[in-house]
């Protein structure tokens with residue numbers, strides 16, 4: 001099934017990487033995790049390169065509903081019991 005993103009968003013395409021490159025940080029995977037990492041590193045002036053084997057935002061990220069929530073699956077009770085209140089607070093802050 002095609003998601004709304006695949007139908008309505010034009011994703012950038014890039015040429016295959018050729019030759020050798022040097023970087024401080026190599027980010028593998030151009031889904032949400034990789035792209036946000038690259039974005040934040042660039043904002044902090046950290047030298048990084050992101051590589052994607054297939055297509056940017058083509059895997060799990062292509063199907064996300066993109067809602068932002070602090071209570072995804074209401075995992076706090078389990079987290080507190082397993083790792084403690086300080087860990088749960090850190091997760092919430094993140």
Ligand SMILES: Cc1cc2nc3c(=O)[nH]c(=O)nc-3n(C[C@H](O)[C@H](O)[C@H](O)COP(=O)(O)OP(=O)(O)OC[C@H]3O[C@@H](n4cnc5c(N)ncnc54)[C@H](O)[C@@H]3O)c2cc1C
Nearest residue numbers: 029030031032033034052053059060061063064065066067
């Ligand atoms: C139907 C659905 C609804 C969702 N709704 C929400 C929501 O509302 N809110 C929410 O927060 N989350 C939601 N999620 C979860 C969220 O979409 C995922 O957690 C997130 O997109 C995962 O991103 P990712 O970067 O970890 O993985 P992916 O998007 O899977 O990206 C990983 C990328 O790495 C690449 N890759 C893998 N191996 C290599 C390699 N060796 N070299 C180069 N590239 C490689 C892959 O090709 C892929 O593009 C939903 C997920 C689904 C399926």
